[in-house]
Each structure stands twice: as structure tokens, then as C-alpha cells.
Amino acid sequence: MSDKPVISVENLGKAYFLGKAADKHATFADVLVGAAKGAVRRFTDRVADASKSSDAYWAVRNASFDVNRGEVLGLVGRNGAGKSTMLKMLSRITEPTEGRAVIRGRVASLLEVGTGFHPELTGRENIFLNGAILGMRRTEITRKFDEIVAFSEVEQFLDTPVKRYSSGMYVRLAFAVAAHLDPEVLIVDEVLAVGDATFQKKCLGKMGDVMRAGRTVLFVSHNMDAVTNLCTHVVLVNKGKVSDRLHPEDGVKQYLATTAEGMGVPLSQKQRTQYKPRPAVFTDLKIETETGHDRVLHTGGRVRFDIELSDCQDIKAATVGLAISDNRGKRVALFHSMYHSGLWIRGAQSGRMTLEVPSLPLTPGNYYVELVMADDQGYIDRVERADKLDIVFGDMLGTGKIPSASQSVVVLPAHWDIAGGLDRAAASDIPGEVGGVQAYQGGSDVKAGGAIAMNAIPAAV
Structure with a gap:
């Protein structure tokens, strides 16, 4: 068995030229002819142009790391940091602008929901199609077919065209095919966020099986519990720069520090997720507590959130949620307008929503507040780190003692x-x-x- 790393990345970089479109009329034959006539010269010119051009946006720059056989390397970073670009280069989907990457062994990648699926074909047909794209022989697919179907949990819809599948069914089937390829390297992006909690747990278990079989996994996720529990090492990607290999706990802490950098930024200017571009909906948030200090609350204390909304007059029916997450990005509480009050909202030019929580029984620690507005299409506006909330000791049990954060997330009377x-x-x-x-x-x-x-x-x- 070779002692060389399964994955070797050396000074890898990808630049995009803002405002410049690719040649849409170039045929595959043109590309082949062009490659034969001067690929090396064009590659050198492209790197030089990218280095000098003010229009060049480097999604990834000077990335170098190795991954050994049997390791699970987590790539963590904020949205837009360059993680997915890195995986696309390693999967040979995107050509790098500079540097090189060597992968020794068969690769299975799952970067987007339903990658390689044809919408008009059935689930059964797409298993064979996707398996072939991933490099499986027909006999291998046939041998593993029943196992793939059982894992995906789509038996009832196996002969239905996948264009009628939900996004959750898509990702279950796509992951099942990729995971049962028995690859030397499995590359998985954040697509598992689509599945429900039970299926996510099954997927993480399958990736653990892949790792224990001596395979190598590259894993991108915003679920810090999954990263900490599954990964042997972590690389932090921040604004296109890649850190050294870190211990998972250290990598998670450094990642969370980058997400807290914008706490002093006005809410309307904070990074957000939207299924279509629009002005910020959540524009201000005030947190009032009984302690007399904003953002500081006793365990079990009353808290009030005042939320300002703007530019949402086009919204016909949506729900609003406020979630509270711990330092590792794990949600520990959720307050939902429909769940708690049966409330759907119709938008307006401006407005205000108020959330009253009579008792928030969290153990002492530092927490973050997330704001979400959604409709049946997805996130209208979502701000993961809208604000922070510090919980301090409160004698809510009347004994002078409460569980610590290592013993429980919440403090419940009994x-x-x-x-x-x-x-x-x-x-x-x-x-x-x-x-x-x-x-x-x-x-x-x-x-x-x-x-x-x-x-x-x-x-x-």
C-alpha cells in the first residue's frame, strides 16, 4: 500500500473574471483543438492575467494540504468562503487557475442535489445512469441495487420520474448511489441539509462506515456537531484562504470566531441567505431582558425580542422564526410564528414583530440569535448570527444550583x-x-x- 497521501493539494487557486463571459459558442471540438495547440501557454497566460487583473476575483488562493488514507477532513467556513469551489476543483468539475491537486483512487462526489439525474427518467433508471456517471459497472450497480434502494427509502416511487420527487427524495437517492460506490474518496457538500434529521443521522453513519473501511472523506458542513464527531481534521476556509490542518475542536472554534466578526455590523448589512435576491427584510433587532443589560439573561428569565421588518410588501404568506444556537452552531431553541401562535404574515413596506418568551431555561453560556422568514419556496430572508445572547446563572430551581452546560442544554423544573x-x-x-x-x-x-x-x-x- 502506498504511503503517499490520497489527496495532495499544492497552491491550488481559482479566479473568476468579473463581468467577463465565457465563449458560449465554443464547441467541444474547438476545445480539443485549442488544447492541442497551446494548453501550456494559455494556462501560463491565464495565471499571469489573473494575477495582474483588477477584475479577477480569487474564490480560492494558495490552498495546500494533504489528506491521508482513512481520514475525514472537514472543510468549514462561512457562505461564500470558497469551500464548494474547492470541492468542485477536486472533483474535476471546475478547472483550477493555478496549482494542482492529485487524487489517488476512485472518487464519488455529491456536490448538488440530484447531480447527474435526468428529470424525465425514473428513480430506477437514474440509479443506473448516475452509477455509470460515477464510474460503476452495470454488474456492480445490479449487485448493489437493492441495498441502494433500501438506503434511499424511495421504494414506493422507484418507477416514478424523478422530476416529481421532492428535494429530500432527490438527495436521499443521490447520496445512496454515491455512498454505495465504495469509492476510495467520497466528497460530500452541504446537500445533507436537505434531508430530515433521521436521514442525516443515517448518512453520517454511512460516512463513518466508509471511513472505517479505510476510505477517505472530504466533508463540508455547517453542522458543527457533525464536524466535531465525524472529522479527524479540519481545514478552515476564510475569504479564499485555507488554514493548516487543525484539530476538529480548534477548527470549529476558529470558524465560530469568524462568524462572530460581524456582530457590530447593523442587522440590515449582515450576511444572509435568500432564495432570490432582494433587499434585507430583517433590518433591526432589540433584545430586552430583566437583568437591565441588553443581551444578558438569567437562566429561566423572561426575554423580549423586537424585530423590525422592511421591504416585504410583495410577500403574500410567510412564517417567521427565531432560533437560538450554541457556540457550536447547534440550535437549542426555536420560536415559530405558526407553531406558537398560528400566525402567518402578509408583508408591508415596513412593520414590527414582537416575540415574548416568559422563561428561557438555558444553561449559562454564550448563544446566538437567528432570524428566519420563509414561505413555500424557501428562505425569504435568513440571518444566522443576527445577534448574541449571554445566559448567566439564575436560581430558577430554588436550590441555588443548576446543571452545567456539559450536563444539559436546558434547566427544567421537576x-x-x-x-x-x-x-x-x-x-x-x-x-x-x-x-x-x-x-x-x-x-x-x-x-x-x-x-x-x-x-x-x-x-x-
Whole structure:
């Protein structure tokens, strides 16, 4: 077995020339003839032109890294950072402007929902078509056909044209074909976000099986839990620049730091996701709490969100959601206008929405607020890091203690009782109690009587 890396990337870069269109009338024969007459000269000229041109936009520049056999490398970064461009170059879909990449082994890539599918063909026919595109022999596809269908969960619609499939059905079938190719290298972009939670878990499990079989995986995701749990290393892509290989936890922290860079930017100017370009809908957000400090809330405290909306007069029926995510980008709470109040909105030139949360029982930590407006087409306006919210200790259970963030995400009221001969322990026997008085509250170590008492219940729980 070769000791060489399965993937070697050396000074890889991709430049796009703003405002310049490609030759739409060039035929495949023209390309071949042109390649034969001076590919090296044109490549050199193209790199020189890109380096000098003020119109050149470098989506990726000077990227270098290696991936060894059996590793799962996560590419993390904000939208538009260059992650997908990198994967397209490695998948031979996009030609690099400079540098080179060497991949040793058969590659299966899943970069967009339904890549290689023909809308008029059935699911059954597209399995054979997509498998052939990915390099599978017909006998190999036939042998794995039942396994692919079972994994995709589309048996009932197997002989239906895929143009009638939902986006979730598309991605399930496309992933099933790619994953069962048994590639040496599996390249997966953020398409798994389309599937439901159960299927995402199945896909992550399949990628784990691929890794344990000695395969190599390149994985792009905004799900930081998946990145941390699945990846052996992480590369941070930020504004076209690529970091060194990082430990997953370090890579996630650096990524989250880049997403927090725009906290001081007005909401109307923050990066957002929209299914079609439009002016910003969410233009201002104010957070009021009982602590007297904006964006600071006690565990279990009341919080009010005042949301300003603009330029949405064309919207006929939409829902609005406010989500709260932890430092790893995982949602821990969602407040939805339809779920909580049966409310759909019709747009106007300007307006305001108010969300009242009587109790937000999150454990102490730093959280981020996400705003989403959506209709049946997708995200009208979505701002992932609209604002931040810091949760501090609050005695919502009345015992002076609450679980720590490592023990739970939320703090929920409950009542314990004892019977059958058990009795309540004496205060003097309880660690952290001095003369029956609690020695510690809050989030820092406080010495009392020469001992350090713990705010949370024992860590072993």
C-alpha cells in the first residue's frame, strides 16, 4: 500500500473574471483543438492575467494540504468562503487557475442535489445512469441495487420520474448511489441539509462506515456537531484562504470566531441567505431582558425580542422564526410564528414583530440569535448570527444550583421524593454545605471554610 497521501493539494487557486463571459459558442471540438495547440501557454497566460487583473476575483488562493488514507477532513467556513469551489476543483468539475491537486483512487462526489439525474427518467433508471456517471459497472450497480434502494427509502416511487420527487427524495437517492460506490474518496457538500434529521443521522453513519473501511472523506458542513464527531481534521476556509490542518475542536472554534466578526455590523448589512435576491427584510433587532443589560439573561428569565421588518410588501404568506444556537452552531431553541401562535404574515413596506418568551431555561453560556422568514419556496430572508445572547446563572430551581452546560442544554423544573426507608441527609454531611448554609452559587469557584463547593450536581451524572 502506498504511503503517499490520497489527496495532495499544492497552491491550488481559482479566479473568476468579473463581468467577463465565457465563449458560449465554443464547441467541444474547438476545445480539443485549442488544447492541442497551446494548453501550456494559455494556462501560463491565464495565471499571469489573473494575477495582474483588477477584475479577477480569487474564490480560492494558495490552498495546500494533504489528506491521508482513512481520514475525514472537514472543510468549514462561512457562505461564500470558497469551500464548494474547492470541492468542485477536486472533483474535476471546475478547472483550477493555478496549482494542482492529485487524487489517488476512485472518487464519488455529491456536490448538488440530484447531480447527474435526468428529470424525465425514473428513480430506477437514474440509479443506473448516475452509477455509470460515477464510474460503476452495470454488474456492480445490479449487485448493489437493492441495498441502494433500501438506503434511499424511495421504494414506493422507484418507477416514478424523478422530476416529481421532492428535494429530500432527490438527495436521499443521490447520496445512496454515491455512498454505495465504495469509492476510495467520497466528497460530500452541504446537500445533507436537505434531508430530515433521521436521514442525516443515517448518512453520517454511512460516512463513518466508509471511513472505517479505510476510505477517505472530504466533508463540508455547517453542522458543527457533525464536524466535531465525524472529522479527524479540519481545514478552515476564510475569504479564499485555507488554514493548516487543525484539530476538529480548534477548527470549529476558529470558524465560530469568524462568524462572530460581524456582530457590530447593523442587522440590515449582515450576511444572509435568500432564495432570490432582494433587499434585507430583517433590518433591526432589540433584545430586552430583566437583568437591565441588553443581551444578558438569567437562566429561566423572561426575554423580549423586537424585530423590525422592511421591504416585504410583495410577500403574500410567510412564517417567521427565531432560533437560538450554541457556540457550536447547534440550535437549542426555536420560536415559530405558526407553531406558537398560528400566525402567518402578509408583508408591508415596513412593520414590527414582537416575540415574548416568559422563561428561557438555558444553561449559562454564550448563544446566538437567528432570524428566519420563509414561505413555500424557501428562505425569504435568513440571518444566522443576527445577534448574541449571554445566559448567566439564575436560581430558577430554588436550590441555588443548576446543571452545567456539559450536563444539559436546558434547566427544567421537576420534583424528587423519597420513600421506602430512605431519609434526607443532614446538611453537615453534604459536600459544599457549611453549617447548613450553601457555600457556592453562580459560575465561579468561591472558597468557603477552606473548601471549594460546586454549583452543579456531580459531574459523573
